[in-house]
Amino acid sequence: MDFDLMIDITPLLVKAAWVTVDISARALFFGFIIASALVAMRTSRIPPVRWFARAYISVVRGTPYFVQLLLVFYGGPAVGLRLDPFTCGVVVGAFNIGAYMSEAIRGAIESVDSGQNEASRSLGFGRLQTLQHIILPQAAGLMIRSVGVLAIILVKNSSLVSIISVIELTYQAQRLIGSTYKPLEVFTLSALMYIVIIYAVMGIVEFLYRRATRYAFL
Amino acid sequence: MEFDFSPVIDYLPTLLQGVGVTLLIGLAVAVMSVVGGQIVAVITLYTRKMVNWPLRFFIWLFMTTPLLLQLYFLYFGLGELILIPAIVVGVLGLGFHYMAYNADIFIATIKSVSSGQYEASRSLGFGHLRTLFYVILPQAFYRALPQLSNNMIIMVKDISVLSAIGIGEMVYVSQYAISVTFRPFEFYITIAVIYYLINLMMEAGQTWIERRAAYRR
Amino acid sequence: MVELKGVKKRFGDLEVLKGIDLRVDRGRIISIIGPSGSGKSTLLRSINNLEVIDEGIILLDGVQVNRPDLKGLAFERHINHIRQNMGMVFQHFNLFPHLSTLENVTLAPRKLKGMSAGSARKLGMELLDRVGLADKATSYPSSLSGGQKQRVAIARALAMQPKVMLFDEATSALDPELVEEVNRVMKGLAEEHMTMLIVTHEMAFARDVSDWAMFMDGGVVVEANTPDHLFSHPEQERTQHFLRKHLGAHA
Numbered sequence: 167m168d169f170d171l172m173i174d175i176t177p178l179l180v181k182a183a184w185v186t187v188d189i190s191a192r193a194l195f196f197g198f199i200i201a202s203a204l205v206a207m208r209t210s211r212i213p214p215v216r217w218f219a220r221a222y223i224s225v226v227r228g229t230p231y232f233v234q235l236l237l238v239f240y241g242g243p244a245v246g247l248r249l250d251p252f253t254c255g256v257v258v259g260a261f262n263i264g265a266y267m268s269e270a271i272r273g274a275i276e277s278v279d280s281g282q283n284e285a286s287r288s289l290g291f292g293r294l295q296t297l298q299h300i301i302l303p304q305a306a307g308l309m310i311r312s313v314g315v316l317a318i319i320l321v322k323n324s325s326l327v328s329i330i331s332v333i334e335l336t337y338q339a340q341r342l343i344g345s346t347y348k349p350l351e352v353f354t355l356s357a358l359m360y361i362v363i364i365y366a367v368m369g370i371v372e373f374l375y376r377r378a379t380r381y382a383f384l
Numbered sequence: 385m386e387f388d389f390s391p392v393i394d395y396l397p398t399l400l401q402g403v404g405v406t407l408l409i410g411l412a413v414a415v416m417s418v419v420g421g422q423i424v425a426v427i428t429l430y431t432r433k434m435v436n437w438p439l440r441f442f443i444w445l446f447m448t449t450p451l452l453l454q455l456y457f458l459y460f461g462l463g464e465l466i467l468i469p470a471i472v473v474g475v476l477g478l479g480f481h482y483m484a485y486n487a488d489i490f491i492a493t494i495k496s497v498s499s500g501q502y503e504a505s506r507s508l509g510f511g512h513l514r515t516l517f518y519v520i521l522p523q524a525f526y527r528a529l530p531q532l533s534n535n536m537i538i539m540v541k542d543i544s545v546l547s548a549i550g551i552g553e554m555v556y557v558s559q560y561a562i563s564v565t566f567r568p569f570e571f572y573i574t575i576a577v578i579y580y581l582i583n584l585m586m587e588a589g590q591t592w593i594e595r596r597a598a599y600r601r
Numbered sequence: 602m603v604e605l606k607g608v609k610k611r612f613g614d615l616e617v618l619k620g621i622d623l624r625v626d627r628g629r630i631i632s633i634i635g636p637s638g639s640g641k642s643t644l645l646r647s648i649n650n651l652e653v654i655d656e657g658i659i660l661l662d663g664v665q666v667n668r669p670d671l672k673g674l675a676f677e678r679h680i681n682h683i684r685q686n687m688g689m690v691f692q693h694f695n696l697f698p699h700l701s702t703l704e705n706v707t708l709a710p711r712k713l714k715g716m717s718a719g720s721a722r723k724l725g726m727e728l729l730d731r732v733g734l735a736d737k738a739t740s741y742p743s744s745l746s747g748g749q750k751q752r753v754a755i756a757r758a759l760a761m762q763p764k765v766m767l768f769d770e771a772t773s774a775l776d777p778e779l780v781e782e783v784n785r786v787m788k789g790l791a792e793e794h795m796t797m798l799i800v801t802h803e804m805a806f807a808r809d810v811s812d813w814a815m816f817m818d819g820g821v822v823v824e825a826n827t828p829d830h831l832f833s834h835p836e837q838e839r840t841q842h843f844l845r846k847h848l849g850a851h852a
Contacts, residue, residue: 349456349464360448507691509713523697
């Protein structure tokens with residue numbers, strides 16, 4: 167192992183790792199909004215709205231994220247959609263993870279015993295009030311855990327935007343392997359950074375999970 | 385804007401060849417990762433910690449780093465040591481990646497087979513190994529099927545990533561066609577549709593396998 | 602046939618078997634009753650070496666079952682051979698869920714005795730017929746009731762033509778209305794003079810089917826006698842106390 171080299175390339179990789187975090191965090195934020203909208207659409211009273219949400223989720227989950235990325239970045243201009251690489255990474259990442267996340271959120275909501283809904287409605291709460299005060303607080307724990315799993319997938323998926331030349335961790339690693347011919351050193355460092363990011367995400371998820379399920383420990 | 389799918393028609397034979405490569409890689413990786421995952425899980429569970437820690441480490445490493453990074457490392461790392469074709473690197477890379485994920489599942493399902501099953505088999509006179517082969521592993525396999533088939537569905541989509549190291553699957557052969565025809569949208573849409581169809585078929589297969597396996601659990 | 606001499610077993614600091622002596626002759630049917638924690642299940646499991654005893658010896662047809670002198674593979678070979686001559690029936694059935702009913706019965710004869718698929722099938726169907734489940738041969742355990750599962754488990758144990766059958770609370774996990782069908786199969790075996798050791802909490806059944814009954818408590822055999830005597834005129838106070846409590850509930 168060439169430790170001098172590893173020290174030399176660390177600043178470059180840290181900078182690139184920050185881009186990985188940045189792009190993933192933004193995609194997660196917008197992805198959550200998209201997912202919430204999809205969940206709402208799936209329970210809509212208007213059939214075509216429900217159909218659209220279902221079809222969207224099915225198509226996004228049924229095609230590779232990588233192909234979606236290439237389609238939007240290279241094929242987008244043909245339909246008047248010109249995005250810079252970073253924005254493209256955020257947008258496609260958000261629309262992709264949103265589809266998966268909507269299923270996770272729906273699953274968490276459905277995991278709450280139906281008796282809770284009936285009890286709440288029998289007290290006179292409306293549909294939205296029941297969701298807000300009764301269902302969501304109970305679904306929160308499971309929701310946080312499954313969104314956490316998706317956040318980790320998002321971080322790993324973000325490596326694919328290197329293909330459209332976003333200078334994130336994997337892009338930088340590949341370039342450094344090419345220029346230094348030291349794959350082991352570069353891989354060790356960049357893998358370490360992914361591991362740090364992923365463990366940080368896991369830590370945050372666990373913290374939020376404990377807060378959301380405090381009632382279970384009282 | 386106007387679409388012109390005639391270049392896609394022109395390149396259809398090339399594209400279909402890419403589909404064939406995708407499916408073959410998928411088959412090879414599925415076999416390698418399921419069989420290998422089971423072997424890794426058995427070794428991990430039935431040997432001492434001192435012996436199996438490298439396996440545990442690699443399962444963990446493959447699961448906490450991105451596939452593309454692993455592929456680059458294998459491609460440039462192995463490529464430096466010995467001359468091997470990219471497609472071998474691709475199958476091995478994808479194979480090891482999903483072997484780790486599958487091993488993780490098998491470890492959990494093998495553990496989940498109750499001790500009563502072990503006792504019943506031993507009380508009939510079966511030894512450790514036969515109990516493992518006739519009783520524990522088949523049950524662990526049926527229990528693993530839902531997650532296992534999920535992994536395989538995700539895996540097939542990941543084959544597209546292999547284009548990054550120059551393997552002639554669907555995306556890679558299209559990239560060549562695109563560089564000549566300048567029709568990225570049409571080609572990528574076509575690939576998306578093909579992938580979607582493959583995915584639909586795999587999901588149907590998953591439902592079918594699930595139904596058949598359900599009463600054996 | 603089966604003989605135990607001074608059998609002791611400890612779980613950590615707790616001595617669960619405090620020196621058990623027992624002799625089961627060929628064709629005899631012995632019931633073991635007692636409160637939970639009395640050591641009766643441990644005793645039965647020890648005979649099959651599912652629990653390894655700390656002291657004493659266990660013999661099957663004069664061959665020592667527990668062999669502290671044998672290690673590793675040598676002991677493996679020894680115990681696998683011994684176990685093929687004993688049938689064990691568990692409280693929770695432990696049928697193999699991935700195999701059909703018939704396959705559950707034929708797995709051991711095929712793989713351990715090298716029986717051909719054809720004769721194993723014939724044997725399996727005979728045994729399933731004997732427990733009244735020939736029509737369920739292709740069903741999987743998940744589709745059977747508890748009573749049916751336990752009858753298949755008995756057929757599975759019988760398929761190795763064991764010298765002795767060990768029943769560990771075979772009906773304890775069953776709904777009350779399913780107990781009878783299993784009892785009937787066991788009674789049938791008794792009439793054919795199968796050697797049987799039955800751990801049970803079904804007092805009436807124990808009295809009816811066995812020709813020797815033992816009451817265990819606190820890791821020792823408190824009292825052993827013919828069932829009529831033990832159940833009608835128990836001599837020890839602990840036995841009287843136990844029977845008063847349980848006959849009331851089960852009679």
